Amino acid sequence: MDMLAALRQFPAFAAVPDEQLQWVIDHSEEQTFADNAVIRMPGDPADHMLLILEGKIRVDSAMGNAGDELIFEPTTVTGVLPFSRLKNAISRWCAIGNVRWLALHRSNLRAMVKECYELTEALVHQMTTRVRDFTRQTQQNEKLASLGRLSAGLAHELNNPVAAVIRSADALQHQMKATPERFKAVLAVHLSEAESETINEVMFRHLGQKPAPLSMLERSSREDELVDWLDDHNIPDAFELAEPLAEFSFEASDLDDLAGAINEESLPAVLGWIVSNLVTEKLVIEIAEASQRISGLVGAIKSYSHMDRGSGKEPVRLAEGIHSTLALLNHKLKSKHIEVEVKLPNDLPEINGWPGELNQVWTNLIDNAIDAMADGGRLEISSEKDREFVVTRVADNGPGIPPEIKDKIFDPFFTTKGVGQGTGLGLDIVQGIVRHHNGSIKVNSQPGCTEFCVCIPIS
Numbered sequence: 001m002d003m004l005a006a007l008r009q010f011p012a013f014a015a016v017p018d019e020q021l022q023w024v025i026d027h028s029e030e031q032t033f034a035d036n037a038v039i040r041m042p043g044d045p046a047d048h049m050l051l052i053l054e055g056k057i058r059v060d061s062a063m064g065n066a067g068d069e070l071i072f073e074p075t076t077v078t079g080v081l082p083f084s085r086l087k088n089a090i091s092r093w094c095a096i097g098n099v100r101w102l103a104l105h106r107s108n109l110r111a112m113v114k115e116c117y118e119l120t121e122a123l124v125h126q127m128t129t130r131v132r133d134f135t136r137q138t139q140q141n142e143k144l145a146s147l148g149r150l151s152a153g154l155a156h157e158l159n160n161p162v163a164a165v166i167r168s169a170d171a172l173q174h175q176m177k178a179t180p181e182r183f184k185a186v187l188a189v190h191l192s193e194a195e196s197e198t199i200n201e202v203m204f205r206h207l208g209q210k211p212a213p214l215s216m217l218e219r220s221s222r223e224d225e226l227v228d229w230l231d232d233h234n235i236p237d238a239f240e241l242a243e244p245l246a247e248f249s250f251e252a253s254d255l256d257d258l259a260g261a262i263n264e265e266s267l268p269a270v271l272g273w274i275v276s277n278l279v280t281e282k283l284v285i286e287i288a289e290a291s292q293r294i295s296g297l298v299g300a301i302k303s304y305s306h307m308d309r310g311s312g313k314e315p316v317r318l319a320e321g322i323h324s325t326l327a328l329l330n331h332k333l334k335s336k337h338i339e340v341e342v343k344l345p346n347d348l349p350e351i352n353g354w355p356g357e358l359n360q361v362w363t364n365l366i367d368n369a370i371d372a373m374a375d376g377g378r379l380e381i382s383s384e385k386d387r388e389f390v391v392t393r394v395a396d397n398g399p400g401i402p403p404e405i406k407d408k409i410f411d412p413f414f415t416t417k418g419v420g421q422g423t424g425l426g427l428d429i430v431q432g433i434v435r436h437h438n439g440s441i442k443v444n445s446q447p448g449c450t451e452f453c454v455c456i457p458i459s
Contacts, residue, residue: 003025003030003102004018004021004022004025006053007021007024007025007051007102008021009074009075010051010075010077011075012077012122012123012125012126013119013122015118015122016116016118016119016122017118020115020116020118020119021119023112023115023116023119024051024102024104024112024116024119025102027104027105027108027111027112028051028102028103028104029102029103029104029105030100030101030102030103031100031101031102031103032098032099032100033055033095033098033099033100034095034098035055035095035096035097035098036094036095036096037094037095037099038092038093038094039057039093039094039095039099040089040091040092040093041089041092042088042089042090042091042092043088043089044088044089045087045088045089046079046080046086046087046088046089047080047105047106048079048080048103048104048105048106049077049078049079049080049081049103049104049106049109049123050077050078050079050101050102050103050104051076051077051101051102051104052072052073052074052075052076052077052078052099052100052101053074053100053101053102054074054097054098054099054100055074055095055096055097055098055099055100056071056072056073056074056095056096056097056099057071057072057076057078057093057094057095057096057099058070058071058093058094058095058096059071059072059091059092059093060091060092060094070091071096077123077126078130079103080106080109081123081124081126081127081130082109082112082113082120082123082124082127083124083127084127158294158297160293161289161290161291161293161294161297162290162294164286164287164289164290165287165290165291165294168283168286168287168290169283169287171283172280172283172284172287175276175279175280175283176280191262191266191270194261195261195262195266198257198258198261198262199258199261199262199270199273199274202254202257202258202274203274203277203278206248206249206250206254206278207248207277207278207281214246219246219247222246222251223242223243223246225251225252226238226241226242226245226246226250226251226252226255227239227242228252229252229255230242230255230271233255233259233264233267235267235268235271236268240275241271241272241275244275244278244279244282245274245275245278247278247282248278248281248282255271258270258271296327297327297328299324313352313353313354314352314353314354314355315350315351315352316350316351316352316353316354316355316358317348317350318344318348318351318358318383318390318392319344319348319383321355321358321359321362322342322344322362322381322383322392323342323344324359325359325362325363325366326340326342326366326381328363329363329366329367329370332367332370333370333379336370336373336374336375336376336377337375337376338370338373338376338377338378338379339376339377339378339379340378340379340380340381341378341379341380341381342381342382343380343381343382343383344381344382344383345383345384345385348383348384348385348390349385349390349458350458351390351437351456351457351458351459352458352459353437353456354433354436354437357433357436357437358433358437358456360429360430360433361430361433361434361454362394364427364429364430365394365430365452365454366379366381366394368427369394369395369396369398369450370396372396372398372399372450373396373397373398374398377396377397377398378396378397379394379395379396380393380394380395380396381393381394381395385458386455388457388458388459389439389455389456389457389458390455390456390458391453391454391455392453392454392455392456393451393452393453393454394451394452394454395449395450395451395452396449396450397448397449398448398450399447399448400445400446400447400448400449400450401443401445401450406443406445409427409443410427410428410430410431410441434454434456437456437457438456438457439454439455439456439457440454440455441453441454441455442455
């Protein structure tokens with residue numbers, strides 16, 4: 001097949017006249033590469049428009065990350081295109097099979113634009129398609145990277161309440177096995193109606209109130225006081241009874257009320273019955289709290305991923321997305337002992353936007369802030385209405401952004417993290433999402449304070 005016939009196989013050139021394709025052939029150089037050859041590395045000059053005739057090219061980041069590959073097939077137009085600002089390669093190119101292509105140097109592009117209208121039109125269309133596809137792919141990759149950063153912490157956050165439910169359920173099962181014996185012991189003492197009323201009044205008074213939090217020293221002191229009272233009244237298993245009694249705020253005076261209302265012989269059975277109910281209540285409370293924590297995390301996941309709603313533009317409560325993001329990043333915040341202050345007014349107006357995209361903004365900004373801060377840092381997040389906009393600020397007390405790189409942080413592929421730790425696409429995509437909402441993002445940074453300010457129109 002001659003070269004003109006080969007170019008006719010390119011879908012992009014379907015409407016390009018033969019003489020314009022011949023112009024490309026006359027001004028291009030044919031190049032070949034052996035199988036597995038490394039054709040280009042990141043940073044190499046990008047000076048040619050390339051028309052792949054034979055073989056395939058694998059394009060990747062050179063970091064060995066799974067899922068970052070792209071394959072260029074034969075009849076692909078790539079490299080520098082008319083009006084492209086591409087100067088240097090951003091990926092590694094490797095040959096799959098023997099590769100043959102036509103390479104047109106960028107010095108010929110100006111003449112091509114003047115002489116080959118249909119060809120230029122086809123190549124510009126090719127470039128806009130490439131930009132659209134690349135943007136879609138990078139956004140998807142960054143979204144997966146964001147979910148990856150959340151997954152480890154989320155697994156830890158879910159594991160804690162799940163373990164609590166299992167532990168408390170096992171303890172409750174053991175507790176319920178002992179209940180019949182304690183019930184039998186209470187029946188054997190033949191309590192009067194007045195005695196029963198006193199026992200119920202004391203027990204439910206403590207069951208019905210939330211115990212005040214105690215320090216370790218206060219708790220130990222109260223348990224010692226209760227153990228002394230129980231020993232003085234010859235109650236067996238004093239240490240086992242004292243712990244739950246102390247946890248539900250029983251004091252020696254409460255036990256005095258019981259002792260004054262019932263026979264001393266009945267005290268062991270009555271206290272055993274009360275403690276049995278206290279322990280059961282405690283275990284039920286633990287299971288309920290852990291279940292609520294699991295439910296809260298599942299709700300945060302649904303809110304963050306927008307999985308139970310559509311994917312179109314809709315009214316968005318920014319506070320909901322920020323709180324969901326903080327819940328999913330909670331493990332990372334706790335691991336660095338970071339203090340978080342959130343100021344999100346209840347009357348903050350909804351904005352019209354894409355909630356999934358905005359959650360990606362908060363994830364990147366908060367995650368970057370966590371990485372920037374030392375152990376024990378402070379993160380401040382606030383939102384306010386400013387005329388027809390909602391302004392959200394994410395500020396950290398990290399070391400700040402060096403002045404020499406401040407103007408580069410929104411550039412694609414720019415990162416200060418080590419190889420394999422960051423793609424350099426996070427802030428570029430954040431900026432793209434904010435612009436998609438017709439908003440703006442700015443950064444102010446100095447040692448000890450870096451603040452990203454996101455301004456988004458309400459409608």
